[in-house]
Each structure stands twice: as C-alpha cells, then as structure tokens.
Amino acid sequence: MSLLLTGITELTTNDPARGDGAADPGDALLGIVRDAALVVSADGEIEWVGPAAQAPDADDHRHLGGRAVIPGFVDSHTHLVFAGDRSAEFAARMTGTPYDGGGIAVSVAATRAASDDDLRARVAARVAEMRAQGTTTVEIKSGYGLTLDDELRSLRIARELTPHTTFLGAHVVPGEYATQRAAYVDLVTGPMLDAVVADGPTSLAESIDVFCEPHSTHAFDGDESRTILEAGRAAGLALRVHGNQLGHGPGVRLACELGARSVDHCTYLRDADVDALVAARGTTVATLLPGVEFSTRSPYPDARALIDAGVDVALASDCNPGTCYSSSIPFAIALAVREMGMTPAEALHAATAVSARSLGLDRRVAPGQPAELAVIDAPSHLHLAYRAGVPIVRALDL
Numbered sequence: 001m002s003l004l005l006t007g008i009t010e011l012t013t014n015d016p017a018r019g020d021g022a023a024d025p026g027d028a029l030l031g032i033v034r035d036a037a038l039v040v041s042a043d044g045e046i047e048w049v050g051p052a053a054q055a056p057d058a059d060d061h062r063h064l065g066g067r068a069v070i071p072g073f074v075d076s077h078t079h080l081v082f083a084g085d086r087s088a089e090f091a092a093r094m095t096g097t098p099y100d101g102g103g104i105a106v107s108v109a110a111t112r113a114a115s116d117d118d119l120r121a122r123v124a125a126r127v128a129e130m131r132a133q134g135t136t137t138v139e140i141k142s143g144y145g146l147t148l149d150d151e152l153r154s155l156r157i158a159r160e161l162t163p164h165t166t167f168l169g170a171h172v173v174p175g176e177y178a179t180q181r182a183a184y185v186d187l188v189t190g191p192m193l194d195a196v197v198a199d200g201p202t203s204l205a206e207s208i209d210v211f212c213e214p215h216s217t218h219a220f221d222g223d224e225s226r227t228i229l230e231a232g233r234a235a236g237l238a239l240r241v242h243g244n245q246l247g248h249g250p251g252v253r254l255a256c257e258l259g260a261r262s263v264d265h266c267t268y269l270r271d272a273d274v275d276a277l278v279a280a281r282g283t284t285v286a287t288l289l290p291g292v293e294f295s296t297r298s299p300y301p302d303a304r305a306l307i308d309a310g311v312d313v314a315l316a317s318d319c320n321p322g323t324c325y326s327s328s329i330p331f332a333i334a335l336a337v338r339e340m341g342m343t344p345a346e347a348l349h350a351a352t353a354v355s356a357r358s359l360g361l362d363r364r365v366a367p368g369q370p371a372e373l374a375v376i377d378a379p380s381h382l383h384l385a386y387r388a389g390v391p392i393v394r395a396l397d398l
Ligand code: NIG
Pocket: 079, 101, 103, 104, 107, 211, 242, 245, 292, 318, 320, 321, 322, 323, 324
C-alpha cells in the first residue's frame, strides 16, 4: 500500500534543486517546498515529492494537519553504550571543576559490571528517547569497555540498533594500562582491531575513532592517534576523530591529513586547523557538539567563521555520560543558533544533510530515498530553535 502524506505546510528536502525557488538563502539551502505532499511506498521508500496541488494519488492518505516535515535528524556522534551515573561530576563542573576525561573510568567500571540485558535495555531506551525527539539515524561508539571482550560486547549491542557503529577502544588508556600506554595502543591496534574485523571489515564496526587530546593525561597524543587511525584504515574502517576538544592540538590536522570522514568537537582551532578543514572539504566534516560546551562550561566553537571559510559543518549530540548527557538534537540546534552564529537553516542542514554525509549517507527527501522523516508541531523549521526546550518534533512513524 502506498501512502500519500498531505497537510505539510513546509517540507525541507535538503535538495536545493527541488525547492520552490524562494529568495531566502536558508530556504534555498534546505530546498524548501511549501504546501507539500509526499508519496511513500509500502516498503518505506519515497516515491514522489512536490507541491500538494500536483500530487499523484496513492492507496492510502494521511493529512498531517498543517505541520512542517523535515528529514529525520542524523545524530552522527554518540556514546550510548554505558551504565552508571555521573551526574555529580556534572554538578561539580557547574561550580568550576574542569573536565579532563578522568571520569570516563567511572563509566568503564559500571559498564564492565553491567549484564548484557541491562546494557542492551539502556541503549535501546536511549535510542527510543532520540526517536521521540526526531532522530531517525544514530551512530553509536564503543569506548566504555576497553577490554577486548567488553569492546566487542558494546559493539554487538550497538549493532542491534544501528549499522553505524564505531570502534572507540582508543577512548582513554584504562587504569590497568596507565603505566604501559604503548602496550594498550598495541592491544587496540592488534588483538582488539583484529577481533572487530574478524568477520569482515564492517561486520561489527563501520568506523574507528580515537580521543586525540594531548591536554588529557588519559587520552592519546598525535603519534599514538596516528598509529591507531592508520591501523583502522588498513583494516578497512572509516576514520573519525575526537579532536581539539580541551585545547589546541594535532587532532584536526591529523584527521584531515588521513581523510577522516569527520573530526568532532573542534572547540579550539587555530588558522592552520581551519585551513586544513577547508582543504579537506568534501572529505572531512567538522562535527560540532555544542551540548558538550554547554555541559562542561567551555567556550563554543565559532561555527560562523568555519562556515564562512567554506568548512563542511555538521551538528550532533555527543550523547554520553560525561560531557553531555543530552540526546536532543533540537537542543544542539538551539545552541548552535543562539551561541555559535549559525542560522536556523544552517543548523538544520548540519544536523541532517552534513551529519548524514559524515556517515556516508544521503539525507535528501527525494524519490528513491528511505522515508526517514520527522514532523514538527509547528508551521516551519524555525520553531526548532525558537521554541527551545519544547518537545515539538518527533520521528514520523509511517
Ligand atoms: O566526546 N572526549 C571524549 N569522549 C567523550 C566524553 C566521554 C566521557 O566523559 O564519558 C566526549 O566528550
């Protein structure tokens, strides 16, 4: 049964060629069609997109009551596989304690101690929480196991919920290896990586990630990060990097040099980092995670300057127990608009089209694409930031 959707005041297609030609640059970027309709096939594929007045008929009809429809958010950076509670760490940060990555060990201990069923239920609940806020595609990292068995378990549980899984054995050096850093890098690049790709390069993980951060004694320096990323690439994984989160460092330039799909955080950038991102345009996306700056009392990255320089900017939640326990992309969009100089259209584009590209996906609303959509209880996408904190957007169940 095909389904005709009408009652759409404004449809964001992310396809400038499909927009109805509005003079507004934001509308052009988003490929906005007003008074739109969509036809979705029985197997959930978009068959037709355009003005309602020209819509073909379908087997079934649904009127959305005068709401905006957008591509579902693509949250391209999360750490959902964890147990335990670190809310006291958040409270301490709000009164001035800085973040240094040390709290990751607390989540590692709790995650190792959790049963499979407990961990699986926690991850599924977080994915459901995201869907209820408009996220239809999620990337999930391991990184709170940090033993071979615990990393594999985290990836297996994540894989039950998404194909976009990332091996983050190089999150931090676990306590038991604190005096043998090189041995831990050998474990990550040897037995752990071998096990991750044992059944084929993308059987358990699509990407490899590393917390490249010389400002944290727990994370990895530029040389260690290079070793880990090159090993991952040789094993057939795509590359992602946590870079320049806590201070200036080599992460952004390394990610660009190695052709990573994304370098995430980008909180502290020098001109050379921006130049590298501009040169890597089309290959490496800068994924900004403003919920982290909010939750760690850090300065926000200058998204406006990055976009004006020509960098591909994505937005994601970084939902994790330490630096941002928010699963809300609308919250990230509101912060991006209020604190980072992005327009509402740029922020929505960044959390759909650009974040999708960083996962190798196309998130246009066009024939042949999966109908991964979200609906807003409002006439336009502007309300996402305008009505910050109000639950007006959710994934569209067909
Ligand atoms: O993206 N920076 C490294 N990893 C996470 C935080 C992890 C944690 O504190 O539990 C991040 O901010």
